[in-house]
Amino acid sequence: MSYLYDLIAISPHPDDAEIGCGGTLALLTKKGYRVGIIDLTDGEPTPFNENPEVRIQEANESARILGVDRFLLDLPNRELLDSIEARMKLARLFRETRPRIVVGMIGMTPGTSPDHYQSQLIFDSAIFYSRLSKWEKKFGGLKPWLIEQSFYYYTAREQVPTNLPFQFIVNISDFFAIKKKALLEYKSQFKAHPSYNPPIIDWIEGMGRYYGNLAGCKYGEVFFGNKIIQMNFFEHLLTN
Numbered sequence: 263m264s265y266l267y268d269l270i271a272i273s274p275h276p277d278d279a280e281i282g283c284g285g286t287l288a289l290l291t292k293k294g295y296r297v298g299i300i301d302l303t304d305g306e307p308t309p310f311n312e313n314p315e316v317r318i319q320e321a322n323e324s325a326r327i328l329g330v331d332r333f334l335l336d337l338p339n340r341e342l343l344d345s346i347e348a349r350m351k352l353a354r355l356f357r358e359t360r361p362r363i364v365v366g367m368i369g370m371t372p373g374t375s376p377d378h379y380q381s382q383l384i385f386d387s388a389i390f391y392s393r394l395s396k397w398e399k400k401f402g403g404l405k406p407w408l409i410e411q412s413f414y415y416y417t418a419r420e421q422v423p424t425n426l427p428f429q430f431i432v433n434i435s436d437f438f439a440i441k442k443k444a445l446l447e448y449k450s451q452f453k454a455h456p457s458y459n460p461p462i463i464d465w466i467e468g469m470g471r472y473y474g475n476l477a478g479c480k481y482g483e484v485f486f487g488n489k490i491i492q493m494n495f496f497e498h499l500l501t502n
């Protein structure tokens with residue numbers, strides 16, 4: 263069986279993946295790679311959005327701008343918990359979509375949604391469940407799927423564990439404008455907050471500039487790895 267997606271990003275809510283790695287997703291699709299986003303929840307309700315359908319439309323428009331396919335797992339927003347059911351649902355989608363690489367959000371986010379950290383736990387377990395043999399019955403006959411690599415993206419709200427072996431930065435200087443355009447589709451989240459100062463989009467731009475500067479480019483996105491990899495692995499994906 264061969265893979266169907268080069269990379270899939272797992273997003274607790276529609277917009278988290280775009281914040282953390284939207285530039286990288288746009289870069290990959292521009293190079294012809296097949297990329298997807300799995301939203302674990304629909305992200306609703308939120309304070310300034312009256313209609314969950316609006317958020318879904320925004321998410322789909324953002325995906326169109328980035329050139330990615332989008333899947334909704336429909337786990338409960340605000341009540342997301344690392345459970346066997348949640349792990350199995352995500353693992354099942356991994357078996358169906360067969361990604362080579364997956365990226366998920368990392369760490370606890372004190373002061374914002376606890377769903378974020380739960381998504382990391384679900385993500386880690388689902389990668390494992392996806393490849394387990396002798397579980398076809400639990401997955402409706404779907405065969406095991408071995409994901410080659412996994413990384414974490416970062417949105418600058420998380421407390422990052424310091425014991426991770428490595429981090430790297432992807433140069434998204436040519437793709438920050440697309441990332442920003444995709445994010446601005448989320449009017450219910452980023453344009454409807456007159457009380458937020460500075461605007462969320464400014465913070466995302468600042469984060470991009472900060473990580474870009476660290477790596478000697480204008481805009482960057484940082485990824486964390488939980489195990490040592492061959493140097494050429496991700497680089498190969500990004501440059502070929």
Ligand SMILES: [Zn+2]
Pocket residue numbers: 274275278375378
């Ligand atoms: Zn979120």
